[in-house]
Amino acid sequence: MKIFTKKMSLITKKEIDLINITEDVNNAVTESGIDNGIVFVISCHTTTGLTVNEGLPDLELDIKNMLKRLISDEGKYNHSSFLHSDGQMAINAPSHLRSALLGFEVFFSVENGIMQKGGRQTIYFTELDGPVNREYIIKIMGE
Amino acid sequence: MIDMHTNPIMIDEVVKKEKDLLDNINKILSFYFPPQPLEVILLEMDAAGIEKSVLLPLDCTTAYGCSVVSNEIVIDLVEKNERFFGFASVDPRTEDALSRLEKYIDYYGLKGLKLDPSLQLFSHDEKEILYPLYQYCMEKNIPVMIHCGLNWSMLATAEYTNPLMLEETIHNFPDLKIIIPHFGWPWINETLMLALKYKNVYVDSSIIYSGTPGQVYKQVFEKQIGINVIESSLMYKMLFGSNYPRTDMRRTVRGLESIGFNPDFKERFYKENALFLLNNKEV
Numbered sequence: 001m002k003i004f005t006k007k008m009s010l011i012t013k014k015e016i017d018l019i020n021i022t023e024d025v026n027n028a029v030t031e032s033g034i035d036n037g038i039v040f041v042i043s044c045h046t047t048t049g050l051t052v053n054e055g056l057p058d059l060e061l062d063i064k065n066m067l068k069r070l071i072s073d074e075g076k077y078n079h080s081s082f083l084h085s086d087g088q089m090a091i092n093a094p095s096h097l098r099s100a101l102l103g104f105e106v107f108f109s110v111e112n113g114i115m116q117k118g119g120r121q122t123i124y125f126t127e128l129d130g131p132v133n134r135e136y137i138i139k140i141m142g143e
Numbered sequence: 144m145i146d147m148h149t150n151p152i153m154i155d156e157v158v159k160k161e162k163d164l165l166d167n168i169n170k171i172l173s174f175y176f177p178p179q180p181l182e183v184i185l186l187e188m189d190a191a192g193i194e195k196s197v198l199l200p201l202d203c204t205t206a207y208g209c210s211v212v213s214n215e216i217v218i219d220l221v222e223k224n225e226r227f228f229g230f231a232s233v234d235p236r237t238e239d240a241l242s243r244l245e246k247y248i249d250y251y252g253l254k255g256l257k258l259d260p261s262l263q264l265f266s267h268d269e270k271e272i273l274y275p276l277y278q279y280c281m282e283k284n285i286p287v288m289i290h291c292g293l294n295w296s297m298l299a300t301a302e303y304t305n306p307l308m309l310e311e312t313i314h315n316f317p318d319l320k321i322i323i324p325h326f327g328w329p330w331i332n333e334t335l336m337l338a339l340k341y342k343n344v345y346v347d348s349s350i351i352y353s354g355t356p357g358q359v360y361k362q363v364f365e366k367q368i369g370i371n372v373i374e375s376s377l378m379y380k381m382l383f384g385s386n387y388p389r390t391d392m393r394r395t396v397r398g399l400e401s402i403g404f405n406p407d408f409k410e411r412f413y414k415e416n417a418l419f420l421l422n423n424k425e426v
Binding site: 087 | 295358
């Protein structure tokens with residue numbers, strides 16, 4: 001079995017943002033030379049999400065609004081004090097909880113060297129506590 | 144909006160400039176999260192609605208043998224980016240403190256002096272080393288920010304950070320513009336008293352102790368002091384400060400907006416009072 005790994009980085013520009021990374025994942029699949037297998041996309045963070053949805057601006061806005069509505073910025077959270085291991089305030093509980101809703105990974109089948117996704121499926125790296133420098137991993141396993 | 148209290152640390156481009164700087168920041172200031180590209184600070188300012196930020200260095204030569212960060216780094220950041228102002232910091236215990244301060248203000252155009260007795264380890268009683276610096280700042284009409292209150296550095300102690308210790312200096316230099324940062328927390332009432340009483344005392348809003356900025360400001364500004372007192376008596380005295388990166392700018396601004404200060408006060412608090420101090424102009 002062949003394994004191909006690519007680490008990607010990006011600087012996000014907004015506090016909450018859905019960033020279309022579909023082309024990056026497609027390109028990694030092509031670069032890997034793997035014909036049949038699985039591609040995993042994995043975030044390296046706890047205040048981001050990876051999700052798949054239809055790539056439309058209105059839906060992107062609806063997803064952002066849903067996250068804000070379900071998890072309020074102004075709620076009472078335990079994660080709300082000084083974090084000595086960082087040397088800064090840990091006051092981003094809403095970002096962590098929104099991340100918990102979205103999950104940190106997506107995966108697709110790879111067949112004949114092509115990622116098998118539906119025509120409307122768009123892969124989003126979702127920033128939930130930006131702007132900040134972020135990383136995610138694309139890993140393709142197969143033959 | 145002008146942020147009067149930004150610490151230019153944990154920035155990739157900055158920590159790479161000096162070999163031991165990141166270790167010194169870890170040790171002296173107790174910051175441990177990964178440095179971020181400079182671009183992230185600018186984007187964070189955008190996201191928070193902050194137009195310009197004042198960068199604060201700290202010269203700890205006598206206490207710890209280094210600066211975190213140096214005046215030269217601040218000058219470099221300011222010269223390369225129009226969104227930054229810079230203060231200077233000199234260690235009062237060093238023989239050339241005054242001449243260096245003169246150089247940073249007169250030649251490089253830095254806008255004020257930052258001192259921190261909790262990390263530079265001086266007492267406000269040491270007039271022989273402090274007063275020449277204050278005299279110069281008063282003559283040049285530039286502000287001095289003197290750390291008061293809680294310092295989150297694990298090396299810092301609170302021994303010399305009660306703002307009441309500044310009162311003799313305030314008396315002796317009635318035209319020296321003194322900024323008490325962090326609203327002096329936990330000495331809120333003492334800070335308020337000084338700012339109410341003395342025309343040359345200013346305060347910045349960068350209070351950090353527990354909870355979100357919104358919760359902190361509600362407790363301190365609404366419940367402890369009272370919005371009416373702040374709006375009526377600190378209209379020309381209060382400065383916006385984030386204390387980034389101890390906390391993020393976005394939530395800090397959102398927290399202040401949740402208080403509901405009146406628009407006239409916000410105009411002074413968020414920007415005009417800072418411009419008055421930074422532009423070296425009398426009212």
